[in-house]
Amino acid sequence: MHISEGILPWTTLAGGYAASALGVAIGLKKIEDRQMVKTAMLSSTFFIVSFIHIPLGPTNIHLVMNGFIGLLTGWSCFIAVGIALLLQALLFQFGGITTLGINTFNMALPALACFLIFSPFLSGKKISVLLTGFFSGFISVFLSTLLLSFSLVTAGEPFIPAAKLVFAANLPLMIVDGMITALALRFIERVKPEILTS
Amino acid sequence: MQIESFSKGRSPLHSTDPRMKLLACLPLIMLTALSQDILQVTASLAGGIILAAVAGIYSRLLFQRLATVNVFMIFLWATMPFTISGEHFWNSGPLSISREGITLPLLVTLKTNAIALYTIALPGTSTIIALSHAMLHLRVPGKLVTMFYFFYRYIGVFADEFSKMLRMLEARGFRASTNIHTIKVYAFFTGMLFIKSHERSERVYNALVMRNFRGEFPLLTHFTLKRRELIFMAAMSCLFMLIVLL
Numbered sequence: 409m410h411i412s413e414g415i416l417p418w419t420t421l422a423g424g425y426a427a428s429a430l431g432v433a434i435g436l437k438k439i440e441d442r443q444m445v446k447t448a449m450l451s452s453t454f455f456i457v458s459f460i461h462i463p464l465g466p467t468n469i470h471l472v473m474n475g476f477i478g479l480l481t482g483w484s485c486f487i488a489v490g491i492a493l494l495l496q497a498l499l500f501q502f503g504g505i506t507t508l509g510i511n512t513f514n515m516a517l518p519a520l521a522c523f524l525i526f527s528p529f530l531s532g533k534k535i536s537v538l539l540t541g542f543f544s545g546f547i548s549v550f551l552s553t554l555l556l557s558f559s560l561v562t563a564g565e566p567f568i569p570a571a572k573l574v575f576a577a578n579l580p581l582m583i584v585d586g587m588i589t590a591l592a593l594r595f596i597e598r599v600k601p602e603i604l605t606s
Numbered sequence: 607m608q609i610e611s612f613s614k615g616r617s618p619l620h621s622t623d624p625r626m627k628l629l630a631c632l633p634l635i636m637l638t639a640l641s642q643d644i645l646q647v648t649a650s651l652a653g654g655i656i657l658a659a660v661a662g663i664y665s666r667l668l669f670q671r672l673a674t675v676n677v678f679m680i681f682l683w684a685t686m687p688f689t690i691s692g693e694h695f696w697n698s699g700p701l702s703i704s705r706e707g708i709t710l711p712l713l714v715t716l717k718t719n720a721i722a723l724y725t726i727a728l729p730g731t732s733t734i735i736a737l738s739h740a741m742l743h744l745r746v747p748g749k750l751v752t753m754f755y756f757f758y759r760y761i762g763v764f765a766d767e768f769s770k771m772l773r774m775l776e777a778r779g780f781r782a783s784t785n786i787h788t789i790k791v792y793a794f795f796t797g798m799l800f801i802k803s804h805e806r807s808e809r810v811y812n813a814l815v816m817r818n819f820r821g822e823f824p825l826l827t828h829f830t831l832k833r834r835e836l837i838f839m840a841a842m843s844c845l846f847m848l849i850v851l852l
Contacts, residue, residue, distance in 0.1 A: 412675070412678050412714075412718050413635070413638075413639050413717060413718055413721040413722075414638065414639050414713070414714050414717025414718050414721060415714055418640050421639070432750065436747060436749050436750060439749065441811075441815075441819065441820065441821045442811050444749060444752065444753055444756070444821060445756055445807050445810055445811040445814065446804065446807040446808075446811070447753065448752075448753040448754075448755075448756035448757040448760070448807075449756060449757070449760050449764075449803045449804075449806060449807040449810070450800065450803060450804070450807070451753075451757045452756075452757050452758075452760040452761045452763075452764050452803065453764050453799050453800055453803040455757075455761055456761065456764045456765055456767075456768050456799065457796050457799060459765075459768070460792055460795070460796070461782075462782065462788065462789070462792060463782050463783055463784050463788070464784055465784055471792075471796070473796070476796075476800075480800065487750065487753060491750075491753060491754045491757045492757070494754065495734070495754075495757070495758060495761075497725070498725065498729055498730065498734070498737070499609055499610065499611075499730070499734075500671070500674075501671065501674075501675050501721075501722040501725050501726065502674075502675075504635075504639075504721055504725070505631075505632065505635050505721075505725065506635060506636055506639040506721075566686055566689065566690045566706075566710060569685050569689055570681055570682065570685060573681065573685075584789065587789050587793070588789060588792060588793045588796060589793075590793075591789070591790055591793030591794065591797075592793045592794070592796045592797035592800070593797070595793065595794045595797035595798070596797045596800065596801060599797070599798075599801060600801050600804070600805075603800070603801065603804050
């Protein structure tokens with residue numbers, strides 16, 4: 409879920425950079441040394457996990473898991489998402505340098521929202537962990553897609569069909585991401601619960 | 607996992623100071639991204655093509671990379687010529703194409719390719735380590751650069767872990783298809799990867815604390831500007847001014 413270079417107007421790009429810079433600044437202010445190493449390494453895992461392709465009929469979709477990264481990294485999620493997108497922009501030219509701000513914002517704000525809403529429900533019964541996982545996976549991808557479509561709309565009327573297409577194409581991903589996040593959280597809660605409480 | 611595909615080489619661009627490459631590429635990319643003029647964007651693409659030639663990076667890999675970048679352009683070319691109304695350009699039966707419907711996707715396609723070439727030819731010809739070092743000298747917050755460095759350092763490690771676990775699944779007869787079993791297996795797989803990275807991060811942190819880590823790496827070496835860098839910056843400024851004046 410990235411917007412390429414050369415589409416958005418400068419107001420959206422600048423707004424994206426300002427909002428993401430604020431998110432990163434708050435993250436850097438709150439982060440401790442121990443958390444730094446952990447967040448960076450969880451971010452590498454997050455990057456690797458996006459190589460998993462889940463077959464869906466004739467095509468396949470790749471995981472996003474930004475709700476999951478939000479639950480694991482909390483306020484540092486802007487940093488975790490930002491460094492992953494910076495590397496993609498530098499090495500693979502996915503997304504880009506000018507769109508780094510807005511792409512980070514679109515992915516990290518829903519992650520942060522999931523952390524703020526759902527982290528209190530993480531400990532406890534099986535059903536509560538599963539539901540928390542499903543909703544954070546579903547809602548984070550839903551919100552990211554929504555923000556992405558809104559960003560495309562700021563590029564002008566010609567981009568409205570593309571924005572709608574992007575939103576529709578991501579609907580199955582919301583459900584699959586929700587299911588994977590739910591089961592992965594349940595797995596971690598059984599195998600190494602201290603990851604979720606720290 | 608080899609991901610710094612273009613960083614090895616002996617061209618003049620490969621040996622230019624990474625700070626200067628970052629400083630030169632940002633204004634060029636911004637100018638290209640914001641321009642609304644076909645002529646300017648074409649000039650910028652020409653600049654990118656020349657820089658890539660100077661860097662000597664033309665190869666099958668480069669064209670593969672550009673092809674991936676252009677996938678999104680197919681969406682634009684498939685919808686925009688027919689949905690944007692404007693001055694008449696061409697029609698056949700129910701289909702009619704407007705002039706604006708051609709120029710807008712063309713503009714975006716030129717920009718995307720120009721920016722991709724700048725990114726590969728300038729920062730792309732330095733290693734990520736050199737770029738992190740340059741970012742520290744350019745006053746990017748130290749904690750952020752340190753985290754970027756750790757993030758990059760462990761991608762290779764986790765990619766190995768990832769392919770090892772995938773081989774293990776295949777050895778046990780797992781094949782991905784559209785069913786709940788696949789979802790379950792991938793969910794536990796993801797969970798396990800995160801647990802492994804969490805455990806490794808604790809070990810790495812403890813090892814760092816033992817070596818007196820305080821959240822940042824000290825800068826030991828410094829860059830010096832030589833004549834090569836001055837010529838490079840002068841050439842880049844000329845390119846920038848040329849595009850602006852067009």
